[in-house]
Amino acid sequence: MPSGKDMPRSNCPIACALDLLGDRWTLVVLRDVLLGQRRTFSEIAADEGIATNTLTDRLERLIEAGVLERRRDPRDGRSRRYVPTESGLELIPVLIELMVWGNKYMSRTVPAELLARAVGDRDALLAELVERARDSDD
Amino acid sequence: MPSGKDMPRSNCPIACALDLLGDRWTLVVLRDVLLGQRRTFSEIAADEGIATNTLTDRLERLIEAGVLERRRDPRDGRSRRYVPTESGLELIPVLIELMVWGNKYMSRTVPAELLARAVGDRDALLAELVERARDSDD
DNA sequence: TAAATCACTTGTATTTTGCAAGCTAACCAG
């Protein structure tokens, strides 16, 4: 009970990563930000049926973990933009692997072109996605 | 209420994959089976502090999803071995990417050799891990 | 200035998870 945050359950990097990412919503939120160019609260909330209090909580945790940053939108004072940091961008490979696996075994709705590149042209696709995700940082 | 299991929240492959994998324990269990050669209930239960009822539930879900199979141990009738299927083996890349990211940003306990290969020699490491995971299938 | 929008907050109900204990079948030692 001492520290403000819970202790990691172990020092295995997979288990530690899952302390942050291992729930039903966090990686869906990051998918929106990193692959979907959805960066405002309402854009993310609209996409799948995440409850707004859960979304608030996930965004705060990701900010505290240094994976996202929150910025005001200069064009609309009500709006905030959630943008990836460097460590956030480096979660793109995790999402790509999940996408490839999920497409093969759970669903088949990835555009064929994207999927083909994820498998056959992985490095170039990653570079492109990182660029695209980084560009809209403002 | 038609199907025995809940409907997927969407047909996005990432969201669908997370319907199965997106919780605190499922990927830790798969880490034990796929990377750690831990294949019995008690080996997996001992490793981190997972509750036994949760472990039972996760193993059942993974079997139902076709990611693991349960087999009796011919040497000990009490014991069961949880072994990966083909689709289970193909989750190794997801675990590797999580490990690389977790090591960089959340923890630093991966053996340097393994980590170096995960980054610089990815394809050969994957092939080797798949082989090793497959070998002990019996 | 009134209505709409955005990003939350606040209850409350439901679901999931953790913890401790017990239970059954299979093995093992004497």
Add this chain to the structure above:
DNA sequence: CTGGTTAGCTTGCAAAATACAAGTGATTTA
């Protein structure tokens, strides 16, 4: 073959996480 031990669960209950619905305050737009 008997008694103790081990493996793999199951059960009951408490605690935590999540969903759902409604409301709030600060903008912005009409």
